[in-house]
Amino acid sequence: MPNRTVYFVSDGTGITAETFGNSIMAQFPGKPRHVRRPFVDTAEKAYEVCREINEMGEREGQRAIVFATLVNREVLAIVREHCRGKVLDMFGTFIEPLEEEFGVKSNHRVGRFSDVAKSQEYHDRIEAINFSLAHDDGQSARNLDAADVILVGVSRCGKTPTSLYLAMQHGIKAANYPLIPEDFERGKIPSSLAPHQRKCFGLTIDPDRLSQIRNERRPGSKYADLMNCRYEVNEAETMMKRAGISWLSSTHKSIEEIATTILNDIRPDRLIY
């Protein structure tokens, strides 16, 4: 892709515009310059952002790409009329067919997050984040009854970021518990996990990758040594197999992919609401 700037313009946070735009742009080669313009919710701000986008297009000799999620009709009208970028208008494109489908007008509410700060769903997400933090890295075995899932695996295989992502994005109470050399010597999973075995989900990782990650933390240590990583990963997998815990490898997966796979496996009922 030649020299292009991509704008994410929204009258809300712009998170939807950005998620949507990034997914679409990932279908094309190259890495354009990204500019976020959230909270464009007045005529004045609309004219300002149009001016900025038009000037950018002139400077670069090619019009900018504009991913827009605009609910405010006045702002949308100004952008449609005055913006000389290539505007991809997500709401305009999809809301009209749905108004027809449902036989009702949309309410033009700005943002999926507006007014949510006091909703039960939001409250549950914040609670889930607090729970996951309090149960990070086996810090506490109290209250594991309340966990939706308990991630297990060797140190530095991706449990912590995955737990936090599950909590933040999906409101899942995700504890995580490390499997450490002492567990391998005893040959069984930590006793505090035993009553919760059916809620456990394992992460594993390629030993070479693990050694690389651990070396960033503690260079040259036994902890990071490749032979030791091979030993730990092998023991952990054997242990999980014996305990009937399903697992996946985090080596080539992002936390988003790991989280989606776990959700698909545990299918908490309340998520299919």
Place this chain on the structure above:
Amino acid sequence: MPNRTVYFVSDGTGITAETFGNSIMAQFPGKPRHVRRPFVDTAEKAYEVCREINEMGEREGQRAIVFATLVNREVLAIVREHCRGKVLDMFGTFIEPLEEEFGVKSNHRVGRFSDVAKSQEYHDRIEAINFSLAHDDGQSARNLDAADVILVGVSRCGKTPTSLYLAMQHGIKAANYPLIPEDFERGKIPSSLAPHQRKCFGLTIDPDRLSQIRNERRPGSKYADLMNCRYEVNEAETMMKRAGISWLSSTHKSIEEIATTILNDIRPDRLIY
């Protein structure tokens, strides 16, 4: 909205489909049943999901709404031909006009997250999560030089979830530091923050709401008492004002909105890439 089921169908994680679909559905009243179907990446799975959607439509007497992000052409063709839900096909709708705009064909890569697990950007996000965890709640004053932002405010005003969100979503190294009664008595911000004052961003909160949140944790305590909350909030705001730290109130805002506002304020250069 009458009895409807909404499907999020994707050959990737479905996160884009869900963000996109939720934003659109928020424009309509009612709360439909949500069903996620990620990783639909073979003809077999495509037929299966179509059958499921069609059966649901028959059972409910109204066709389901289907938000699709399908890059796999074979899967997309099957869904287009066999799915009797109302399909809103995000990629089909927006990728074609961009292929024309750029004069190149899209690469039909599945998911924005594929192959990212080893990218620098992904590595930075994971590092930011680790940093934010290590610098949660003033745990460590070491290495604050490396912070992109330091959130300050009274206990339970929303610093922790906001820091983690900034790290996870935006790769921002966000430390957070509580302002506590001892700081108010001394009448100045914690000395470890002094060298980093320009990186500080404040959160405040309505004292009634704060008292409510703290009462969930420690019912009936002085910590949760309304008079005490009023005192702490007032002192914290005075202190931030004196130190020239900008702040916002988290009372009616979600962590997404707080994070976007902070980003807009601090504008780390590397985010406008």
